[in-house]
Amino acid sequence: MQIDIITVVPELLESPFNHSIMKRAKEKGLLNVNLYNLRRWAINKHMQVDDYQFGGGAGMVMMPEPLANAIDELQQAKKYDEIIFMTPDGESFNQKTANSLSLKENILIICGHYKGIDERIRQKYITREISIGDYVLSGGELAAAVVVDAIGRLLPGVLNDETSALFDSFQDNLLAPPVYTRPADFRGNKVPDVLLQGDPKKVEEWRHEQSLLRTKERRPDLLDEE
Numbered sequence: 001m002q003i004d005i006i007t008v009v010p011e012l013l014e015s016p017f018n019h020s021i022m023k024r025a026k027e028k029g030l031l032n033v034n035l036y037n038l039r040r041w042a043i044n045k046h047m048q049v050d051d052y053q054f055g056g057g058a059g060m061v062m063m064p065e066p067l068a069n070a071i072d073e074l075q076q077a078k079k080y081d082e083i084i085f086m087t088p089d090g091e092s093f094n095q096k097t098a099n100s101l102s103l104k105e106n107i108l109i110i111c112g113h114y115k116g117i118d119e120r121i122r123q124k125y126i127t128r129e130i131s132i133g134d135y136v137l138s139g140g141e142l143a144a145a146v147v148v149d150a151i152g153r154l155l156p157g158v159l160n161d162e163t164s165a166l167f168d169s170f171q172d173n174l175l176a177p178p179v180y181t182r183p184a185d186f187r188g189n190k191v192p193d194v195l196l197q198g199d200p201k202k203v204e205e206w207r208h209e210q211s212l213l214r215t216k217e218r219r220p221d222l223l224d225e226e
């Protein structure tokens with residue numbers, strides 16, 4: 001899978017994909033992330049990519065020309081399955097969205113800054129608008145890192161059996177059960193017996209029960225979803 005990202009702050013996205021699981025995905029050739037600095041398509045020598053908004057009001061807006069030129073140029077090299085704009089007024093990102101995006105070949109992500117991007121770009125180019133939650137970040141970069149991480153770990157071959165995504169929280173609308181490692185007795189707090197007894201069927205039942213309990217307590221809303 002190929003993910004291209006257009007941003008005015010590529011520095012913010014340089015580290016997140018170079019460690020741990022994302023690093024492995026890259027090394028195995030399963031995920032390739034390219035960062036493009038929007039200023040490469042700036043309209044003048046001041047490297048301008050934003051301007052005041054018509055009608056007045058605080059905050060700058062990302063201009064249409066640099067974005068349109070950037071997208072046009074990148075689109076000449078490949079056909080994108082989705083052109084995603086990261087924005088707090090987009091659809092809420094969740095595991096279902098991550099699952100469906102992980103099946104795509106080529107994705108372009110536009111990170112917004114300031115007050116956002118000119119509406120005409122949204123209408124002409126953007127196929128999907130995504131928010132990572134009901135709070136405002138100073139730009140779309142950290143949100144894009146979240147989305148790329150969530151997608152990347154789902155690509156076949158990125159995770160091994162031990163880290164398999166099948167048992168993640170949310171994969172079946174349930175939160176993950178509690179987990180324990182050695183020692184079996186930590187300062188008088190013991191690991192539940194069932195996990196020490198070695199009966200895989202009982203372990204499986206216990207985990208499912210714990211998942212349900214946890215979800216009822218913490219996220220009852222998940223149990224109402226289809």
Ligand code: 6GU
Nearest residue numbers: 086087131132133137143
């Ligand atoms: Cl995608 N962008 C910004 N700027 N803020 C956000 C967001 C995105 N998702 C939640 N808050």
